[in-house]
Amino acid sequence: MYQLRAVDKKFPGVHALKAVDFEIRRGEIVGLVGENGAGKSTLMKVIYGAYQPDAGTISVDGKSVRFQNPRQAMEKGIGMVFQEQSLIPNLTVMENIFLGYEQQFVRLGVINWQAMSSAARQQLAKVKLDIDPATVTSALSFAQRQLVELAKVLTLEERVDGDLVILLDEPTSVLAEDEVKMLFTIVRDLTKRASFIFVSHRMDEVMELSDRIYVMKDGAVVDVVAHGAATVGQIQHKMVGRSVDREYYREQRQKPYDAANVLLEMDGIALPGRIRDISLTLHAGEVLCLVGTEGAGREAILRTIYGMRTPVSGTLKIKGNVIRTFNPQAAVAAGVGYVPRERKVEGIVAGMTVYENMTLSQMGRYSRAGVLNVAAEKALARDWIARLSIKAHSEYADCGNLSGGNQQKVVLSKWRSGGSDIMLLDHPTRGLDIGAKEDVYEMIRDMSDDGVGVILVADTLEEAIGLSHSIIVLKDGTIQQRFDCKPGAKPTLYDLLHFMI
Amino acid sequence: MDLQRLKPHFPWITLLVLVAFVGMTDPNFLRPANLLSLAGDIVPLFIMALGLTFAIYIGGIDLSAQSMANMITVVASAYLASLGLWVAALCVVLGFGLGLLSGFITTRLFVPSFISTLAVGGVCFSAAQWLSGNRALNMDADQRDALFGWMIGRTGIIPNELFIAAALLAVCLFIERRTTLGRALKAVGAGELAAAASGLNVTRYKMLAFAVSGALAAIAGLLFSVKLSGGAPTIANGFLLPAIVAVLVGGTPLTGGVGGVLNTAIGTMIVAVIRASMLYFGVQATQQQMVFGLVLIVAIALTIDRSKLRTVK
Numbered sequence: 001m002y003q004l005r006a007v008d009k010k011f012p013g014v015h016a017l018k019a020v021d022f023e024i025r026r027g028e029i030v031g032l033v034g035e036n037g038a039g040k041s042t043l044m045k046v047i048y049g050a051y052q053p054d055a056g057t058i059s060v061d062g063k064s065v066r067f068q069n070p071r072q073a074m075e076k077g078i079g080m081v082f083q084e085q086s087l088i089p090n091l092t093v094m095e096n097i098f099l100g101y102e103q104q105f106v107r108l109g110v111i112n113w114q115a116m117s118s119a120a121r122q123q124l125a126k127v128k129l130d131i132d133p134a135t136v137t138s139a140l141s142f143a144q145r146q147l148v149e150l151a152k153v154l155t156l157e158e159r160v161d162g163d164l165v166i167l168l169d170e171p172t173s174v175l176a177e178d179e180v181k182m183l184f185t186i187v188r189d190l191t192k193r194a195s196f197i198f199v200s201h202r203m204d205e206v207m208e209l210s211d212r213i214y215v216m217k218d219g220a221v222v223d224v225v226a227h228g229a230a231t232v233g234q235i236q237h238k239m240v241g242r243s244v245d246r247e248y249y250r251e252q253r254q255k256p257y258d259a260a261n262v263l264l265e266m267d268g269i270a271l272p273g274r275i276r277d278i279s280l281t282l283h284a285g286e287v288l289c290l291v292g293t294e295g296a297g298r299e300a301i302l303r304t305i306y307g308m309r310t311p312v313s314g315t316l317k318i319k320g321n322v323i324r325t326f327n328p329q330a331a332v333a334a335g336v337g338y339v340p341r342e343r344k345v346e347g348i349v350a351g352m353t354v355y356e357n358m359t360l361s362q363m364g365r366y367s368r369a370g371v372l373n374v375a376a377e378k379a380l381a382r383d384w385i386a387r388l389s390i391k392a393h394s395e396y397a398d399c400g401n402l403s404g405g406n407q408q409k410v411v412l413s414k415w416r417s418g419g420s421d422i423m424l425l426d427h428p429t430r431g432l433d434i435g436a437k438e439d440v441y442e443m444i445r446d447m448s449d450d451g452v453g454v455i456l457v458a459d460t461l462e463e464a465i466g467l468s469h470s471i472i473v474l475k476d477g478t479i480q481q482r483f484d485c486k487p488g489a490k491p492t493l494y495d496l497l498h499f500m501i
Numbered sequence: 502m503d504l505q506r507l508k509p510h511f512p513w514i515t516l517l518v519l520v521a522f523v524g525m526t527d528p529n530f531l532r533p534a535n536l537l538s539l540a541g542d543i544v545p546l547f548i549m550a551l552g553l554t555f556a557i558y559i560g561g562i563d564l565s566a567q568s569m570a571n572m573i574t575v576v577a578s579a580y581l582a583s584l585g586l587w588v589a590a591l592c593v594v595l596g597f598g599l600g601l602l603s604g605f606i607t608t609r610l611f612v613p614s615f616i617s618t619l620a621v622g623g624v625c626f627s628a629a630q631w632l633s634g635n636r637a638l639n640m641d642a643d644q645r646d647a648l649f650g651w652m653i654g655r656t657g658i659i660p661n662e663l664f665i666a667a668a669l670l671a672v673c674l675f676i677e678r679r680t681t682l683g684r685a686l687k688a689v690g691a692g693e694l695a696a697a698a699s700g701l702n703v704t705r706y707k708m709l710a711f712a713v714s715g716a717l718a719a720i721a722g723l724l725f726s727v728k729l730s731g732g733a734p735t736i737a738n739g740f741l742l743p744a745i746v747a748v749l750v751g752g753t754p755l756t757g758g759v760g761g762v763l764n765t766a767i768g769t770m771i772v773a774v775i776r777a778s779m780l781y782f783g784v785q786a787t788q789q790q791m792v793f794g795l796v797l798i799v800a801i802a803l804t805i806d807r808s809k810l811r812t813v814k
Contacts, residue, residue: 308698327702328700328701329702332699332700338698340698345694345695346695346697349695351692351759352687352688356684356687356688360688360695361699361700361701363684363685363701370680370681371680371681374679414699
């Protein structure tokens with residue numbers, strides 16, 4: 001009933017979707033998997049009308065359609081449940097459910113709250129959520145909000161004729177195990193009302209729930225797998241184009257770290273509402289991975305070390321010195337480098353050249369009495385462009401126009417050239433294609449060889465296991481478990497998951 | 502795509518088109534003497550716009566510039582007799598300090614710059630009224646000529662103001678292109694979060710941008726009072742709008758990060774030509790601000806980088 005034919009989408013420098021065919025039938029649950037940057041989110045945005053394809057056709061029940069915006073897609077019955085929850089926290093549940101569609105309850109310019117409340121109750125019943133519709137949304141748990149969001153999308157049922165297609169983008173990422181089970185039961189139950197597209201990183205969940213799974217890689221659909229027709233390993237193989245093996249993560253290059261050389265020590269660090277009693281040690285040449293769900297405290301730890309947050313208790317020692325004032329200037333001076341998750345927002349400055357970006361953290365070294373030595377800056381940039389084979393036409397290239405992988409190389413060389421020996425990497429491979437990822441893995445091993453200590457928040461658990469010397473599992477802001485990850489004796493996904501959830 | 506590539510060149514193309522247009526309607530306009538005197542007259546406004554560029558370059562605004570200049574005309578007139586040449590230093594320090602105050606309010610108290618500078622501007626304006634007793638003050642003509650006469654004379658046929666303008670432009674251009682301060686301001690304007698995540702002391706640089714803006718507004722006020730040989734709390738009224746127009750039509754958008762002081766030089770010339778052409782076309786002085794208001798709206802709408810704005814309030 002809902003079909004994409006040969007849909008193509010290009011962005012400057014990226015061919016995001018390559019002739020994608022996609023189809024969903026009535027009452028079906030279709031899984032969508034692929035690595036970050038494989039084109040999943042672009043495809044979803046095309047489906048719910050946020051992007052318009054450059055080529056190809058979209059048809060609903062055989063009729064060709066073209067959506068200018070998500071609202072038009074909704075009028076055809078296509079709804080989206082957002083990963084970053086889209087409910088407005090200070091409104092009540094019912095206000096959120098009918099946001100933008102209050103008109104039906106208005107009499108003489110006044111909202112009939114009782115009518116809205118009973119209509120909201122009906123919607124909530126569809127997702128088996130028994131709460132007062134007048135509850136303020138911020139008082140709900142994450143799982144409840146997810147269901148409210150689903151209920152909100154299900155109001156389409158009354159508003160449009162024809163079938164519903166509902167996209168679920170990583171709906172389980174913040175849910176506990178039993179909540180996931182409950183959600184799945186509800187979704188299965190709802191297939192009599194709607195079809196679902198289910199996007200998740202958690203392969204086992206996708207395999208459990210979906211009738212068919214679309215596997216994407218580098219902007220193309222590489223396979224469509226029917227329920228039960230493939231194992232997790234086989235699908236992963238299709239996603240990355242080869243089996244996820246030790247070579248991919250450069251495990252053969254993993255050498256023991258220098259246990260005598262402690263670079264950083266955290267003892268009982270706490271940030272109210274984020275992390276509690278965090279103690280960890282980072283050695284020279286070590287890759288220490290922080291593992292946990294979103295909000296488990298990984299980012300808070302990185303940001304504390306980088307001085308962007310001031311802990312209320314505990315001590316942080318960098319190379320033996322106790323840190324008393326927490327700000328990024330002091331951290332940079334102590335040799336800390338930070339590669340933030342939001343590369344385009346915090347990593348590079350779009351609109352500035354490669355050389356300007358590379359020296360941004362170390363202008364003092366390239367200036368005298370506040371006057372910059374631009375020639376030296378350019379020489380540095382040329383050197384690192386050659387060393388990391390950064391694809392930029394010259395040191396004058398605008399960083400905003402580079403591809404993600406090359407932007408990341410600029411960020412890394414910014415810190416490496418400044419001699420940072422404690423590197424904080426937050427999702428350094430997010431959104432990169434496979435070649436660029438492997439480059440980053442190489443660089444991480446290079447850093448270890450140079451005696452740099454790396455604290456890594458990886459994009460996937462496999463990446464965390466493959467790259468690290470040690471893993472610390474976090475949950476709700478506390479350390480649950482520490483694993484040693486010697487090559488050949490690494491913990492499995494399930495070892496980690498057990499402590500995460 | 503091509504339009505995007507052309508965009509940086511719009512300001513000087515606009516300037517050439519305007520000059521050609523006005524020149525065709527009134528051939529007298531293109532006489533060197535006329536152009537030079539036009540340029541000389543716009544210098545106080547240019548200096549103010551030069552300062553404003555720094556505030557706008559980081560994505561802020563300085564609405565206190567006009568009141569600052571007003572206050573400085575009063576301060577200069579009131580203290581010329583007692584302080585002599587030192588009054589210039591007093592003016593610049595005052596401008597720098599009050600700019601720093603605006604910066605402090607903006608960065609430490611998290612008050613958006615349009616309101617913090619509006620408030621500081623209010624303080625300046627009131628200080629000017631109080632200091633002057635709300636009257637126009639006059640400088641002693643002999644003393645002014647002896648100490649500051651060099652500012653407003655002519656060398657050959659070139660008004661001396663133009664040398665001051667060129668010198669200040671050169672200094673600002675050097676700051677913008679060749680110093681860590683300039684680089685940091687660019688980073689703050691183009692990507693403040695990335696600048697902070699690179700370990701720059703963003704707060705300090707932002708405060709400095711407002712301080713530079715204040716100092717240049719003070720210099721503009723000083724020059725203006727020397728030109729008019731006096732000061733009054735409302736003497737520079739009518740400067741703010743054209744100064745903001747000069748920065749924006751020059752190609753430094755309200756969202757910051759691109760453009761710069763050279764753009765403002767071109768923008769100021771555009772403002773000068775518009776102002777002169779209004780005389781030729783018989784637009785009354787009282788109607789000028791209407792035109793600048795409209796030009797400002799058009800300039801903002803054309804230059805602002807909407808990708809940087811999530812919501813506008």
